[in-house]
Amino acid sequence: MKKLNLIIKGNLKEEKRIENCRECQTPCKSACKTSCTIGNQTCDQKKKKNRWIW
Amino acid sequence: MDLVADRIKSGDLHLFSLVSNCFIFDPTTNSVFSLPKEDFDLIKSGSIDLKLSEEIKQATQNGFFSSLDDSSFEDTRVFKSLCLIITSKCNFACSYCFEKENSNPPAEPDVMSFEVGQKALDLIIRLSSKRQNIEVDFFGGEPLLFFETVKQIVEYGRAIEPMYKKKFWFSLTTNASLVTEAVVDFLQKENISLILSIDGSEKNHNRYRTYRDGSGTFLETWKGIQKVIDSGHSGYYTRGTYTKVTPDFVNQVLYLFSQGIKQISFEPVVSKDKDIGFTFEDLPKIKKQYEELAEEYIKKKAEKPELAFYHFEVSLEEGACRQKLMTSCGAGVEYLSVSPSGKLYPCHQFDGKKEFELGDVYLGVENKELVEKLRGLTMVTHKEKCKTCWARYLCGGGCLANNLTINGDLEQVYEMGCEIQKIRLESAIYVQTKLKELENHR
Numbered sequence: 001m002k003k004l005n006l007i008i009k010g011n012l013k014e015e016k017r018i019e020n021c022r023e024c025q026t027p028c029k030s031a032c033k034t035s036c037t038i039g040n041q042t043c044d045q046k047k048k049k050n051r052w053i054w
Numbered sequence: 055m056d057l058v059a060d061r062i063k064s065g066d067l068h069l070f071s072l073v074s075n076c077f078i079f080d081p082t083t084n085s086v087f088s089l090p091k092e093d094f095d096l097i098k099s100g101s102i103d104l105k106l107s108e109e110i111k112q113a114t115q116n117g118f119f120s121s122l123d124d125s126s127f128e129d130t131r132v133f134k135s136l137c138l139i140i141t142s143k144c145n146f147a148c149s150y151c152f153e154k155e156n157s158n159p160p161a162e163p164d165v166m167s168f169e170v171g172q173k174a175l176d177l178i179i180r181l182s183s184k185r186q187n188i189e190v191d192f193f194g195g196e197p198l199l200f201f202e203t204v205k206q207i208v209e210y211g212r213a214i215e216p217m218y219k220k221k222f223w224f225s226l227t228t229n230a231s232l233v234t235e236a237v238v239d240f241l242q243k244e245n246i247s248l249i250l251s252i253d254g255s256e257k258n259h260n261r262y263r264t265y266r267d268g269s270g271t272f273l274e275t276w277k278g279i280q281k282v283i284d285s286g287h288s289g290y291y292t293r294g295t296y297t298k299v300t301p302d303f304v305n306q307v308l309y310l311f312s313q314g315i316k317q318i319s320f321e322p323v324v325s326k327d328k329d330i331g332f333t334f335e336d337l338p339k340i341k342k343q344y345e346e347l348a349e350e351y352i353k354k355k356a357e358k359p360e361l362a363f364y365h366f367e368v369s370l371e372e373g374a375c376r377q378k379l380m381t382s383c384g385a386g387v388e389y390l391s392v393s394p395s396g397k398l399y400p401c402h403q404f405d406g407k408k409e410f411e412l413g414d415v416y417l418g419v420e421n422k423e424l425v426e427k428l429r430g431l432t433m434v435t436h437k438e439k440c441k442t443c444w445a446r447y448l449c450g451g452g453c454l455a456n457n458l459t460i461n462g463d464l465e466q467v468y469e470m471g472c473e474i475q476k477i478r479l480e481s482a483i484y485v486q487t488k489l490k491e492l493e494n495h496r
């Protein structure tokens with residue numbers, strides 16, 4: 001039995017996408033802008049067109 | 055053990071446990087692994103089981119726990135995001151608000167004219183080059199004090215979008231007290247996101263969020279929020295603040311969920327005031343709160359998947375690209391704040407600070423030297439503290455304005471912010487693993 005079990009495979013090294021298109025939301029780290037942590041952001045190429053911004 | 059110790063040191067492997075679950079997080083891919091508790095304890099004691107060691111080695115050969123090549127970063131950032139400070143006036147006088155310290159010199163107008171808003175949109179269209187998506191947030195003070203101006207600016211934006219092949223994504227940050235049916239109708243029609251400030255229950259909310267006479271603002275706030283809920287507008291978040299005096303945000307978040315609010319954000323106050331600002335002694339209490347909330351949240355999500363606690367909703371599988379994650383906030387590089395008089399600042403928190411003025415909506419960005427400085431400061435690889443931090447690609451580096459508020463220096467990291475961020479991210483990763491398991495069992 002394996003000891004190390006993959007639960008979530010992240011997409012940080014995913015190759016099949018255009019990198020650095022910069023069309024996703026510009027993050028703001030300020031708490032009053034609800035600290036838009038970049039970890040919350042979804043790649044714009046995968047986002048539904050009717051997105052919301054924070 | 056050498057490999058694991060080496061990867062932990064370089065910030066390419068993070069070992070943590072939460073609610074009797076043990077994890078290895080791989081920051082280089084945003085992947086999460088589980089491991090048995092006895093192996094977790096063994097690693098913590100400085101040793102490692104041979105089988106686990108082999109499995110980690112194998113995973114490394116398969117691309118996990120291996121640093122990204124950050125040297126290939128191409129800085130293509132251009133301005134594409136605006137914060138329009140419609141007014142510095144507010145009908146509230148919340149005691150922890152930073153905006154009151156940013157009062158514009160009396161000689162300058164404290165209400166934005168339509169002309170300034172119009173010029174700001176024209177400017178961002180010019181500066182945004184080939185970017186199609188442009189974000190514009192209406193901020194204050196309380197922007198709904200001048201709703202007609204907001205409307206005019208949105209209508210102007212919508213009118214020029216097709217001409218320039220751009221798409222404006224508007225949002226509005228409000229204390230909700232001036233939200234009417236007409237306001238909600240307009241926001242819904244125009245797909246405008248809402249950030250509604252509320253600190254939880256009436257008692258908690260009224261602790262800091264008061265009128266000038268000291269009376270609480272909860273009732274008016276709640277009426278406005280109720281209108282948003284009733285309208286079915288899905289693009290909103292409520293946003294609360296917790297402080298040293300009101301650290302019990304778990305109950306506040308649960309209270310808001312119970313009142314029908316579906317999307318919530320709760321943030322620690324950033325303040326030098328010893329009465330409300332956090333110190334390192336508060337961290338165990340904060341950690342306990344996030345862990346408690348994580349447990350409650352998982353149960354709630356199982357029943358109502360549409361609920362969202364913003365900070366737990368990290369995108370590990372569909373997140374932004376590596377190049378994006380290497381840059382932190384957009385302050386002064388992708389993001390501009392526009393004062394009511396039309397002056398440009400790196401972000402809303404710098405509003406009115408003369409030394410951070412970048413130009414104005416008429417002449418554009420003139421202080422190129424400051425922009426170049428910010429370009430460096432908003433890159434993870436340029437920050438010593440971030441380079442080997444496991445959370446670097448989820449956090450993106452801290453808030454420059456917070457560094458300035460707490461340490462009086464843009465470059466000196468606000469360390470409490472880092473610690474809280476890491477605690478919150480561990481809880482978020484834990485939540486995501488549990489939600490993944492739920493999803494797999496459905």
